[in-house]
Amino acid sequence: MTGVAEVIPIKKRPDSLTRLKASARKLFVERGYHATRPQDIARDAGLGHGTFYLHYPDKRACFLAFVDDARQELNAFLAHARTENMLEERIAATLNALYEYSDAHPGVLRAALTDKMVIDAEGAQATPFLVSWAEEWANLVRDAAEKGETCKSYNPDIIGHAIAGALHQTGCEASRGQLCRKQMVDNLTRFLTKALKAN
Amino acid sequence: MTGVAEVIPIKKRPDSLTRLKASARKLFVERGYHATRPQDIARDAGLGHGTFYLHYPDKRACFLAFVDDARQELNAFLAHARTENMLEERIAATLNALYEYSDAHPGVLRAALTDKMVIDAEGAQATPFLVSWAEEWANLVRDAAEKGETCKSYNPDIIGHAIAGALHQTGCEASRGQLCRKQMVDNLTRFLTKALKAN
Amino acid sequence: MTGVAEVIPIKKRPDSLTRLKASARKLFVERGYHATRPQDIARDAGLGHGTFYLHYPDKRACFLAFVDDARQELNAFLAHARTENMLEERIAATLNALYEYSDAHPGVLRAALTDKMVIDAEGAQATPFLVSWAEEWANLVRDAAEKGETCKSYNPDIIGHAIAGALHQTGCEASRGQLCRKQMVDNLTRFLTKALKAN
Amino acid sequence: MTGVAEVIPIKKRPDSLTRLKASARKLFVERGYHATRPQDIARDAGLGHGTFYLHYPDKRACFLAFVDDARQELNAFLAHARTENMLEERIAATLNALYEYSDAHPGVLRAALTDKMVIDAEGAQATPFLVSWAEEWANLVRDAAEKGETCKSYNPDIIGHAIAGALHQTGCEASRGQLCRKQMVDNLTRFLTKALKAN
DNA sequence: TATGAATGAGCATTCATTCAT
DNA sequence: CATGAATGAATGCTCATTCAT
Numbered sequence: 001m002t003g004v005a006e007v008i009p010i011k012k013r014p015d016s017l018t019r020l021k022a023s024a025r026k027l028f029v030e031r032g033y034h035a036t037r038p039q040d041i042a043r044d045a046g047l048g049h050g051t052f053y054l055h056y057p058d059k060r061a062c063f064l065a066f067v068d069d070a071r072q073e074l075n076a077f078l079a080h081a082r083t084e085n086m087l088e089e090r091i092a093a094t095l096n097a098l099y100e101y102s103d104a105h106p107g108v109l110r111a112a113l114t115d116k117m118v119i120d121a122e123g124a125q126a127t128p129f130l131v132s133w134a135e136e137w138a139n140l141v142r143d144a145a146e147k148g149e150t151c152k153s154y155n156p157d158i159i160g161h162a163i164a165g166a167l168h169q170t171g172c173e174a175s176r177g178q179l180c181r182k183q184m185v186d187n188l189t190r191f192l193t194k195a196l197k198a199n
Numbered sequence: 200m201t202g203v204a205e206v207i208p209i210k211k212r213p214d215s216l217t218r219l220k221a222s223a224r225k226l227f228v229e230r231g232y233h234a235t236r237p238q239d240i241a242r243d244a245g246l247g248h249g250t251f252y253l254h255y256p257d258k259r260a261c262f263l264a265f266v267d268d269a270r271q272e273l274n275a276f277l278a279h280a281r282t283e284n285m286l287e288e289r290i291a292a293t294l295n296a297l298y299e300y301s302d303a304h305p306g307v308l309r310a311a312l313t314d315k316m317v318i319d320a321e322g323a324q325a326t327p328f329l330v331s332w333a334e335e336w337a338n339l340v341r342d343a344a345e346k347g348e349t350c351k352s353y354n355p356d357i358i359g360h361a362i363a364g365a366l367h368q369t370g371c372e373a374s375r376g377q378l379c380r381k382q383m384v385d386n387l388t389r390f391l392t393k394a395l396k397a398n
Numbered sequence: 399m400t401g402v403a404e405v406i407p408i409k410k411r412p413d414s415l416t417r418l419k420a421s422a423r424k425l426f427v428e429r430g431y432h433a434t435r436p437q438d439i440a441r442d443a444g445l446g447h448g449t450f451y452l453h454y455p456d457k458r459a460c461f462l463a464f465v466d467d468a469r470q471e472l473n474a475f476l477a478h479a480r481t482e483n484m485l486e487e488r489i490a491a492t493l494n495a496l497y498e499y500s501d502a503h504p505g506v507l508r509a510a511l512t513d514k515m516v517i518d519a520e521g522a523q524a525t526p527f528l529v530s531w532a533e534e535w536a537n538l539v540r541d542a543a544e545k546g547e548t549c550k551s552y553n554p555d556i557i558g559h560a561i562a563g564a565l566h567q568t569g570c571e572a573s574r575g576q577l578c579r580k581q582m583v584d585n586l587t588r589f590l591t592k593a594l595k596a597n
Numbered sequence: 598m599t600g601v602a603e604v605i606p607i608k609k610r611p612d613s614l615t616r617l618k619a620s621a622r623k624l625f626v627e628r629g630y631h632a633t634r635p636q637d638i639a640r641d642a643g644l645g646h647g648t649f650y651l652h653y654p655d656k657r658a659c660f661l662a663f664v665d666d667a668r669q670e671l672n673a674f675l676a677h678a679r680t681e682n683m684l685e686e687r688i689a690a691t692l693n694a695l696y697e698y699s700d701a702h703p704g705v706l707r708a709a710l711t712d713k714m715v716i717d718a719e720g721a722q723a724t725p726f727l728v729s730w731a732e733e734w735a736n737l738v739r740d741a742a743e744k745g746e747t748c749k750s751y752n753p754d755i756i757g758h759a760i761a762g763a764l765h766q767t768g769c770e771a772s773r774g775q776l777c778r779k780q781m782v783d784n785l786t787r788f789l790t791k792a793l794k795a796n
Numbered sequence: 797t798a799t800g801a802a803t804g805a806g807c808a809t810t811c812a813t814t815c816a817t
Numbered sequence: 818c819a820t821g822a823a824t825g826a827a828t829g830c831t832c833a834t835t836c837a838t
Contacts, residue, residue, distance in 0.1 A: 015822095016822075016823080032316045032317060033317075034233055034317065037806090037807070037808080038807090038808065038809080039807085039808085047823075047824085048823060048824040048825055049808095049809090049824085049825070050809090050810080050811085050823065050824050050825065051822075051823055051824075052809095053808095053809065053810075054821095054822070054823075058808075058809080059807095059808070059809095110314075114314070114317070115313070115314075117231045118231060118232075118233070118313070118314075118317050130368065131372075134368070134372075151389075151393070153389070154386055154389070154390065155382055155386050157378065158369060158378055158382065158383050158386045158387065159386060159390060161365075161368050161369045161372050161378070162365035162366075162368065162369050162386075162387060162390060163365065164368055165364040165365045165366070165367050165368020165369060166360075166361035166362070166364045166365040166368075167361075167364070168364050168368065169329065169333070169360050169361065169363055169364020169365075169367065169368075170357060170360045170361050170364060173330075173333075173360050179356065179357055179360070183354055183357065184357050187353055187354050187357045187358060187361075188357065188361060190350075190352070190353070191353065191358060191361060191394045192394070194350070194393065194394050195390045195391070195393050195394030215797085215798080236831090236832060236833075237832085237833065237834080238800095238832080238833085246798075246799085247798055247799035247800055248799080248800065248834095249798065249799050249800060249834095249835080249836085250797080250798055250799070251834095252833095252834070252835080253797070253798075257833075257834080258832095258833065258834095413801095414801075414802080430714045430715060431715075432631055432715065435827090435828070435829080436828090436829065436830080437828085437829085445802075445803085446802060446803040446804055447803085447804070447829095447830090448802070448803050448804065448830090448831080448832085449801075449802055449803075450830095451829095451830065451831075452800095452801070452802075456829075456830075457828095457829070457830090508712075512712070512715070513711070513712075515629045516629060516630075516631070516711070516712075516715050528766065529770075532766070532770075549787075549791070551787070552784055552787070552788065553780055553784050555776065556767060556776055556780065556781050556784045556785065557784060557788060559763075559766050559767045559770050559776070560763035560764075560766065560767050560784075560785060560788060561763065562766055563762040563763045563764070563765050563766020563767060564758075564759035564760065564762045564763040564766075565759075565762070566762050566766065567727065567731070567758050567759065567761055567762020567763075567765065567766075568755060568758045568759050568762060571728075571731075571758050577754065577755055577758070581752055581755065582755050585751055585752050585755045585756060585759075586755065586759060588748075588750070588751070589751065589756060589759060589792045590792070592748070592791065592792045593788045593789070593791050593792030613818085613819080634810090634811060634812075635811085635812065635813080636811080636812085636821095644819075644820085645819055645820035645821055646813095646820080646821065647813095647814080647815085647819065647820050647821065648818080648819055648820070649813095650812095650813070650814080651818070651819075655812075655813080656812065656813095
């Protein structure tokens with residue numbers, strides 16, 4: 001009530017974009033792209049639905065922004081996993097980071113990995129999330145091969161896609177609570193390490 | 200009017216359901232679920248759009264029927280692969296069958312594997328295609344483990360999902376023409392065999 | 399009630415397009431383009447608003463069709479006026495036909511002559527109604543000049559526009575009931591004849 | 598804070614109303630009434646869009662003010678034309694003034710003469726621009742008739758509307774650059790003079 | 797069995813206007 | 818005076834589905 005007190009809530013309440021983002025994420029995860037109306041997002045954020053269009057040109061852009069945010073968030077989680085040295089450690093660290101993210105943001109990856117054809121039969125999402133993910137695994141495989149840690153006769157691109165797909169699918173099942181997290185990391189680490197390692 | 204008369208036009212033209220199925224498949228593959236209207240399917244089949252509802256209660260049922268047909272078709276392709284004895288042979292045979300099917304029906308798997316949330320936020324597809332596929336791989340892993348061909352410490356369900364996901368993702372990329380079919384079968388066979396085999 | 403009776407109402411009731419056209423005309427005349435919603439037109443026609451889009455791709459097309467119908471209708475009225483020989487007679491006949499049409503369809507010309515910028519800031523109506531009208535008067539002036547009936551030093555295009563504008567404006571006022579029809583035809587006939595005639 | 602201090606920034610920059618007026622005119626001319634949003638006007642004027650409502654109660658009022666300004670501006674142009682004595686001179690002077698204004702403010706007349714129904718299906722614009730214009734011509738005709746310069750058997754109101762319409766329509770075409778200005782004044786002066794003069 | 801005109805709930809989006817700062 | 822985030826009624830249009838023929 002005094003001038004002094006007013007200093008404290010520097011950011012009194014999250015601004016509308018922040019709230020829209022949170023609501024968009026929540027609803028895209030819960031209901032999927034097609035079952036979520038811009039109006040629902042705005043209402044969930046406690047805003048009039050005109051406000052939605054103050055921040056996004058259209059619904060598609062909002063979804064794409066959600067995907068991009070998820071991508072960056074996940075990258076932050078995965079970043080420290082890349083510092084590991086040994087292949088097996090790197091795989092384990094990556095899987096752990098991945099499932100940590102999944103736990104922290106249940107369903108987000110599943111929603112964000114939605115095939116772009118679902119959103120827009122024509123449009124071109126810069127690089128579909130899964131593809132960029134596959135590329136990262138391909139690089140990991142390539143690097144390891146150069147270091148002699150990995151069987152050299154693999155085509156890294158193919159293996160990259162295979163790994164990305166395996167993780168996506170197990171992740172989806174995990175997010176439906178069908179599979180035990182700990183076991184999953186353990187099994188997949190051993191599975192991938194065994195498949196990849198040099199000898 | 201008599202049975203005799205009916206013999207003549209032995210099989211003039213495929214009946215309407217058959218034609219609807221073909222058109223539905225074509226359009227679901229080309230455009231995806233949401234961008235395909237019942238009307239488009241009927242028109243593509245050369246039928247009035249009321250006829251669509253003579254054969255399907257609604258659009259969702261039509262899509263589900265399409266998925267189910269694809270599942271059965273694929274199973275027929277995969278059937279003889281199960282007769283192989285050795286793990287590696289079975290894996291190679293399965294992959295070959297899978298990609299043969301993909302070649303014969305480009306895009307069908309991709310479309311049929313559409314996440315059910317895309318179709319219907321609430322509804323429960325009996326068993327999602329990918330899940331049933333994962334189960335089959337889980338069984339293969341379980342069987343092989345019993346025979347001592349496979350590392351016994353894997354949880355077959357987890358590994359089943361991982362394999363299904365890997366195949367789905369590589370299959371999608373293949374259907375976009377990004378990866379070479381032959382190399383893919385070779386790489387994946389070696390990758391999976393190495394990951395699975397006992398020692 | 400008998401089969402015989404059923405032959406009589408060959409066209410039982412006007413089909414939906416006919417009714418939409420009538421309602422569109424009525425509402426465009428009464429309220430103008432912007433204050434008329436496709437839904438209003440359909441409702442006025444006793445149809446669901448989806449039906450509107452069975453017949454027109456959009457509201458603009460419906461308006462343009464209305465304008466075109468009016469143009470053709472008016473042309474039919476004007477047709478016999480062209481058979482007259484002497485300039486003064488032709489002018490008088492044209493004016494009479496014009497105001498007959500205006501009486502038969504009050505407000506239609508006013509609405510149909512709506513500047514295209516009002517409908518669509520960008521779009522290009524083939525030939526705006528008033529312009530095509532101006533061209534007809536330009537031709538009349540040109541013909542008369544060749545026959546020596548008219549002062550030859552006029553630029554027919556300019557004069558054509560001037561006459562079209564004069565008739566449009568007087569027609570608008572007439573349709574608001576401000577000016578007496580008979581007097582108007584008489585005054586304008588004399589005015590135009592005097593302005594045009596050779597000597 | 599004192600009157601003295603206020604003298605210094607004599608007229609730093611046009612005040613906001615002036616700038617709004619200029620932007621409103623520009624945009625109403627370029628895009629028409631319906632395609633111009635209050636927000637566009639304010640932004641074009643370099644002002645926040647709340648400011649618009651400090652000066653006008655609503656968009657309609659702004660448009661009406663634009664029309665009124667144009668009317669007064671044009672009157673100033675036409676004023677000296679009224680001082681001419683002979684009918685033909687007065688007509689020529691008026692036309693010249695009119696087209697001078699059109700050149701100085703291209704498109705303004707066209708926009709300002711927008712039929713009031715376009716702005717507001719119900720509302721009553723005090724006196725539509727074209728009507729007041731027609732009245733002025735009617736007065737000119739009446740005056741000339743009293744002086745014996747003009748054929749007395751015309752109804753001045755009808756002729757006034759006819760002339761106003763003719764000038765409007767030719768003006769529109771001129772503003773689209775279809776007709777030559779000089780020729781237009783010459784042709785119309787002769788046309789009107791011939792039509793009006795006593796004998 | 798086949799048709800396609802008709803339907804209207806529903807959707808994405810716009811825009812004139814308000815009001816707290 | 819000035820601002821611009823916020824609003825929500827309103828709009829043009831789509832599409833899964835029905836039903837009279």
